[in-house]
Amino acid sequence: MAASTASGSDNDFSSRAQQSPLASQRASQAGNAPSEANRTGKVGGYFTLGYKEGFSQWWANIPAAVAEHTVLSYVSYLQQPPTHTQTGSERPSDTTTPMSISNASSTKAAPITTDSATDPFGPRSWQSSLVKLSGKNRALNEFSVERVGEDVDQNLVMLHGYGAGLGFFYKNFEGLSRAHGWKIYALDLLGMGRSSRPPFKVHTKDRQGSITEAENWFVDALEEWRVQKKLDRFTLLGHSLGGYLAVAYALKYPGHLNKLILASPVGIPEDPYAVNADMPDPQASTLEQEFSTDQDDAINGSNPNAFDSATPRDNNNFLNARSKAQASGRQTAPSAPKKPLPKWLTYLWDANISPFSLVRWAGPLGPRFVSGWTSRRFSHLPPGEAQALHDYAYSLFRQRGSGEYALAYILAPGAYARSPLIRRIHGVGRQMISPDGSTTSSVTEAQKRRETGVPVVMMYGENDWMDIAGGYAAEKKIEEEKARILKDLPTEERTKDNGSAKVVVIKKAGHHVYLDGWEEFNNVMLKEMNEVSRKERSGRTS
Helix, strand or coil, rough: CCCHHHHCCCHHHHHHCCCCCHHHHHHHHHHHHHHHHHHHHCCCCCCCCCCCHHHHHHHHHCHHHHHHHHCCCCCCCCCCCCCCCCCCCCCCCCCCCCCCCCCHHHEEECCCCEECCCCCCCCCEEEEEEEECCCCCCEEEEEEECCCCCCCEEEEEEECCCCCCHHHHCCHHHHHCCCCCCCCCCCCCCCCCCCCCCCCCCCCCCCCHHHHHHHHHHHHHHHHHHHHHHHHEEEEEECCCHHHHHHHHHCCCCCCEEEEEEEECCCCCCCCCHHCCCCCCCCCCCEEEEEECCCHHHHHHCCCCCCCCCCCHHCCCCCCCCCCCCCCCCCCCCCCCCCEEEEEEEHHCCCCCCCHHHHHHHHHHHHEHHHHHHHHCCCCCHHHHHHHHHHHHHHHCCCCCCCCHHHHHHEEECCCCCHHHHHHHCCCCEEEECCCCCCCCCCCHHHEEECCCCCCCCCCCCCCCCCHHHHHHHHHHHHHHHHHHHHCHHHHHHCCCCEEEEEEECCCCCCCCCHCCCCHHHHHHHHHHHHHHHHHHHHHHC
């Protein structure tokens, strides 16, 4: 009895009413949330959730579908979000087996349409579905919104960071979907969130081959999804690891992006230790980051030198080993490899022990361990939202390990890339493609054409622990490559080039710029989206 109770699945979701936490429910939820002192992590130790509360949450075992639904109910003007009930796979237990992926009704929820009476920026149609891909147990969790009565001219695809899920973009869906003619898609990466979680294994033995295979595991799934959705061109937004993979996608599948937006991307700067560090064993995993950062510092702190140099607190985080670049975009390469991280951290990184493994192994202590991160990460949010995000995070962290095991092949201990993007980001929008836009067609080299550039926007928080120096260095390298390619071209060809790069700093925000400074982030995004619409219209009429 106990075993079956403690191993509930997302099948349970179909028997639970899809009710959003409205006023009374949110008040109740806030009442059950940790106290302000505990929630902010200022009092009560590192793990702020009590043993009793933690055990209760573990025993309740809220399905990931329910947790995602609760988070999305905080989307403005969307009181009852659509939520399909099929999660890619359940967490392992003695009494359950992984869910199968099928085209059953549980993989697609009925769309929810908001009208102008309840939605001043509507009407809008919201959808939730699990998109099946080829192969065994491969599917992507998708959440989308489009404007009713308008033709979809442009598409925005949003990718989350390591171990997260599309629900973390809940502050952005409503604001971004105000853009006329746009459809917004948010995806859970393969092996993360509520997407399916097939076993991850690298078969290639050499270093570069292993890195490429790990990247392809994610980007091939994204490309297959794009083909299914019949999206010829789209704007791609990626946060952190999602930003790294967005660049990898642009390089492997050129010709499909009209803009690339990187929100505090991981993996741009080069670090000699990272590129020379030993690769993990075939089953190795990695460590998640930023568990010790109190978000109140990022939200309420001010960094007037964000464009010039790091603040002292940035140097306290081992993930920001270099100071931020000066406004000129120059980045000084270190004369010698940085000092390796502590042996225990390197061991955990390369020994198949991720923070999610610890959560899964911890059993009843799992929610308490997760509270060590969520109480700090969401300390700036209202108690109800913070509690919903804590439940959501725990529901994802406890799922079967899959995509998390790819990270040790992509990043070395310390979150520096094994194959830094600074070495290849200048190739975005500059590759040779066939007339049909592919790189695999059997046409001659003479028949191929070079891409005419893709605008690249890199956003960082004012108090970001991600090294903004990498952004400025990438901006410089992209502009240098543009100048090199356009140098000998006629004026007519130069005017057709769309390539550009810029760095944007979001005030009073940390690494999670889309959540910390969501209002400014949304405004910046809308400006970038409007620019895409204007250029695309201009291209069609010229």
